[in-house]
Amino acid sequence: MLQRIVSRRAYGLRSFSTHSRVAVIGGGTAGMSASSQLAKSGTFKPHEISVFEPRDTHHYQPSFTMIGGGVLGTNEATVKKKEYSHIKRPMDSLFNTGVNLVKEKVVSLDPENNSFTTNKGKHTYEYLVVAPGLKLRYDLIEGASEALDDPDHPVVSIYREDYAYKTLRHREKFIKGTALFYQPPFPIKCGGAPQKILYLSESRWRELGRRGNIDIQYYTTANVMFPPCPKYSEALDKVRASLNIPVHFEHTMLAIDKNNKEVLFRNNAKDEEYTVKYDFLHIVPQQTNQDFVINSPLAGDGGWTAADQGTMQSPKFENVFTVGDSAGVPASKTAASTFSQIPVLVNNLVKHAQGEPMKGEYNGYGSCPLFTGDKKLMLAEFKYGGVSAETFLKRQDIPSRFFYEMKKHAFPWVYFNLVPRGQWYGNKTIFKPRFF
Structure with a gap:
């Protein structure tokens, strides 16, 4: 007899075998959306799908920028009242009730x-979907964690919920001095996020009448403002210049000296190191795949989960697919990319299970809604090769109030209401893509 295990769900108890027809590793954006669409496919019954996710809370991670940047409000208590609508929900509440969580x-x-093996035992599968998200490596900047974990020290980050609230607090009380903002090596989750908080902070300080007393500096390992797409990179450089924010390209942050409020940078172009003083510092960590993937046969270049960039199928194991931030495809690591990959993955996995040719093809579509301050947003959309791929207007490189309001109000609603039901297909919205 197969061993039985029990998973407690919001609606009660459900037992199931350690064998799954489809095992999905990860209950983040990718795992939630993939499992919901697979459950609707008709080929796999919901109870034949298992999602492996240890966390109890599911976050809408783009909300971290809105927390730290003051988009949801400039008072922490006010922002926390919006947690259910904009920020997070219990993990149990966002999955198809028939799917095993x-x-x-x-x-x-x-x-x-x-x-595969978990902290509680061994599991087998017919098909595997690898979607564990990525790992934030604050530890790769010496002294970063110590500075971030000190609630009174002005080193902040929008890449974790607790740090995002710290960002809000420190940005609101910052009056004068040098403010540094840093972008690490790509790939990272949401490549535009380091600039979003930069522009939102500048806008807020200007609104408060403090901008003249604050020297803002932007440091990036890249050699352009926005590597995914030249069109938007040029537009963002104009935004930066108009706000009088100097940029330092090809710089890597090595260490933070909390006691002396200094950052050690390496100028990669000149191969030299030097320190810079700060009074406010926003950092973004380097990011890697999860260790259990890096140390497995599924790992490809850079430790990312190897996959065909069109089909999302493993090149070595035909019953393994990957999706989301963990996927080793040359696309941006954004929710928009994930939502475009999932219909491809679902179509191809279903066709493979039916013994038919796989026809789904991912074109590298990604999107980055870039806050540029003054309640405006630049909706960058692009695909493989850095080619722009606008859904609405060809001039989306011009910041818009309409896109700002859409990002603030519509996107969180869609995420918490349509994605869990398998009713959201990225830039195709509610219209399921068809592959021929």
Whole structure:
């Protein structure tokens, strides 16, 4: 008899076998959306799908920028009242009630034997969807964690919920001095986020009449403002210049000296190191794949989950697919990219299970809604090769109040109401893509 395990759901208890027809690793954006669309496919019954996710809370991660940037309000207590509508929900509440949500942490993968191991035991599968998201590596900047974890020290970051609230607090009380903003090496989750908080902060300080007393500096490892797409890179450089924000290209942050309020940078172009003083510092960590993928046969270049950039299928194991931030495809790591990949993955996995040719093809579509301050937003859309791919207007490189309001109000509603039901297809909105 197969071992039975029990998963407690919001609606009660559901038991299931350690074997799943489809095992989905990760309950973030990718895992939630993939499992909901697979459950609607008709080929797999919901109870044949298991999602492995140890966390109890699901975050709409773009909200972290809106927290730290003051988009949801400039008072912490006011912002926290919007948590259910804009920020987070219980993990149990966002999955198809027939899908097995297994609150276990994956620790190793054995695709040769169609199995993997969690902190509680071994599981087998017919198909595997690898969607664990990525890992924030604050530890790769010496002294960063110590500075971030000190509630009174002005080193902040919008890449974690607690740090996002710290960003809000410190940005609101910052009156004068040098403010540094940093972007690490790509790939990172939401490549535009380091600039979003830059422009939102500048706008807020200007609104408060403090801008003349604050020296803002932007440091980036890249050699352009927005590597994913030249069109938007040029537009953002104009935004930066108009706000009188100097940029320092090809710089890597090595260490933070909390006691002396200094950052150690390496100028990669000149191969030299030097320190810079700060009074306010926003950092973004380097990001990697999860260790259990890096140390498995599924890892490809850079440790990312190897996949065909069109089909999202593993090049080594035909019953393994990947999606989202973990995927080793040359696309941006954004929710928009994930939503465009998932219909492709679902179509191809279903066709493979039916013994038919896979026809889904991902074109690299990604989107980055870039806050530019003054309640405006630049909706950058692009695909493989850095080619712009606008859904609405060809001039989306011009910041717009309409897109700002859409990002603030419409996107969170869509995320918490349509995505869990398998009714959202990225730039195709509610219209399911068809592949021929």
